[in-house]
Amino acid sequence: MGNKVCLVIVDGLRNDTARTDCGYLMSAVEAKQARIWTMQACLPTISAPLYETIHTGLKPADHGLLSNEAIRPSPHPNVFSVLKAAGKTTGVVGHSFFHTLYAGSDFNVFDHVEVNDPNAPISHARYYTMTGYNQANPTMPSEFDLCAQAWALARDYAPDYLLLHTSSCDTLGHFYTGEGREYRIQATHVDNALSQLIPRLRSSGYDVLVTADHGMNADGQHAGDEPCLREVPFIAFSDQIRVKNDALLDQRTIAPTILAMLDLPAPTTMNIPASL
Ligand SMILES: [Zn+2]
Incomplete structure (x- = not known):
């Protein structure tokens, strides 16, 4: 117990695509450096509601955020707020929605593209927006840029909880469907970049x-x-998670699991046990 934890959210990545197209991740599973489970996402299967589920342990019907268009600062105890109260540090490389949800102010790209403030609700952050994304230019920023930014935060600030969120599979999936070659190929690009990040994080x-x-x-x-x-x-690169391989995991367990991995008690609102 007590390691630092990095959560990688690959937005829009299907379970079957991860298993067939993410060769680095599956090589780690085959080599017993990692384990993989199928997890059931909550409803509705929409990003902002599920970012909130992942960080509060509540399903959307309970946390109340049911649409991307209704995004607001989280009113619930969450991974970031629990760590802050415990005197621990957090870092984010991800979409600006995470600032809106957990950083305590409206997002302004010129104010918040880069945050380094030990007193802030999220101590260290590098946010991107989706401004300018279109089908002709759908994959910026590069997955390697995002992974390198996440590594730079880990190397320079070692936040106790580090979130890396990448949107490109979701974007390509919207343009080319979840069964298109462009979507599957983007999953391999994400996987390839993670092959450079995850070993560095594990060594740290x-x-x-x-x-x-x-x-x-x-x-x-x-x-x-x-x-x-x-x-x-x-997928867990961790010795702390010991649930059976064939267990169907509940997405609400992620928040209490992260807190348990950091030796922090879960708030009573997270009334589902950790997946340990
Ligand atoms: Zn989407």
Whole structure:
């Protein structure tokens, strides 16, 4: 117990795509450096509601954020607020939605693209927006840039909890569907970049968890209740998680699991046990 924890959210990565196209991650599973489970995402299978689920341990019907268009500062105890109260530090490389949810102010890209403030709700952050994304130029920023930024935060500040969130699989899935070659190839690009990040994090005392908020369907959409939307991978580079291989994990367990890995008690609102 007591390692630092990095959570990687690969936005929109289907469970089956992770298993067939993420050769680095699956090589780690085959070599017993990591384990993989199928996790069931909550409903609706929409990003902001599930970012909130992942960090509060509450399903959207309980935390109340049911649409990306309704995003607001989280009113619930969450991984970031619990760590802050315990005097621990956090870091984010991810979409600006995470600032809106957990950083205590409205997001302004010129004010918040880079945050280094030990007193802030999230101590160290590098945010991106989706401004300018389109089908002709769908994959910026580079996965290697994001992984390198995450590594720089870990190397320079060693936050106790580090979140890396990448949007490119979701973006390509919307453009080319969850069954298109462009979507699957992007999953391999993400996997390839993670092959450079995860060993560095492991060598620096991080346990690493890799998951998705939701999957992607054949229409290039997500929100509903199909296996390709609700089944996401949960991959752990950690000796702390010992649940059986064939267990179907509940997405609400991620928050209490991260806190348990950091030796922090879960708040009573997280009324689902950790997946340990
Ligand atoms: Zn999406």
